[in-house]
Amino acid sequence: MNAHDEERMNELIRQSIAPMHASEPARDLWPDMLHRMDARPQVPPWFDWVLAGGVLGFVALVPASIPVLLYYL
Amino acid sequence: MNTHPYLRAFLAGAFVPTLILPLMLAGFIIFRLVLQVPIPIERGIVFPMALVPSLWGVWNMLWLVTHMRTHLAISLHGVLLPLLLMPCGALLGSGLGILALGSTGVVWFQEIHVPYVLIAPIFLCGLIGYYLVWKYIVGSVNRVLGIA
Numbered sequence: 001m002n003a004h005d006e007e008r009m010n011e012l013i014r015q016s017i018a019p020m021h022a023s024e025p026a027r028d029l030w031p032d033m034l035h036r037m038d039a040r041p042q043v044p045p046w047f048d049w050v051l052a053g054g055v056l057g058f059v060a061l062v063p064a065s066i067p068v069l070l071y072y073l
Numbered sequence: 074m075n076t077h078p079y080l081r082a083f084l085a086g087a088f089v090p091t092l093i094l095p096l097m098l099a100g101f102i103i104f105r106l107v108l109q110v111p112i113p114i115e116r117g118i119v120f121p122m123a124l125v126p127s128l129w130g131v132w133n134m135l136w137l138v139t140h141m142r143t144h145l146a147i148s149l150h151g152v153l154l155p156l157l158l159m160p161c162g163a164l165l166g167s168g169l170g171i172l173a174l175g176s177t178g179v180v181w182f183q184e185i186h187v188p189y190v191l192i193a194p195i196f197l198c199g200l201i202g203y204y205l206v207w208k209y210i211v212g213s214v215n216r217v218l219g220i221a
Contacts, residue, residue: 036217052205055198064185065195070097071117072162072199
């Protein structure tokens with residue numbers, strides 16, 4: 001490959017690869033993340049409390065179910 | 074800018090089991106090595122430690138992919154996961170020798186006898202647990218990471 005071919009190859013590579021742009025966001029995104037994290041948490045409805053209580057009650061009554069549930073996480 | 078939503082979905086899905094597994098490992102060390110409880114837990118710990126976190130991550134990615142078409146709530150999507158996990162876990166458990174079918178029930182870890190009557194309630198408890206965890210924890214992490 002002579003110097004001319006090399007220059008031509010470089011030119012083709014420059015044309016085919018898009019120029020790099022700055023990957024940094026234009027502004028600080030951390031305040032938005034804090035705002036989301038501080039948003040008011042969802043209040044569970046009564047039936048979700050009943051379901052959670054039912055599971056805890058069952059596990060208390062049947063401790064043998066604990067390793068089985070943990071096995072399946 | 075590519076915001077990598079699927080990577081964030083995977084991380085949000087794997088968040089809960091990644092937090093719980095070190096606690097399980099600590100429990101294993103205490104029960105098996107410190108208290109010398111004669112139950113071979115180490116055979117069974119492979120399944121939750123190796124497969125479950127990745128499956129949760131992939132399952133959350135699948136929710137992100139299908140949510141626009143199905144509009145399925147994340148809690149119900151999470152409930153579907155045990156339907157896949159429980160047969161796989163049972164198959165692996167019987168292969169590893171930690172689950173044996175008896176005449177009156179299932180024997181786990183060669184020590185814990187669970188009558189067949191209790192299998193359905195335990196399965197139901199698993200479904201409820203998945204429903205609550207996916208609704209409140211995975212859903213919340215998804216919202217924080219901007220994918221829900």
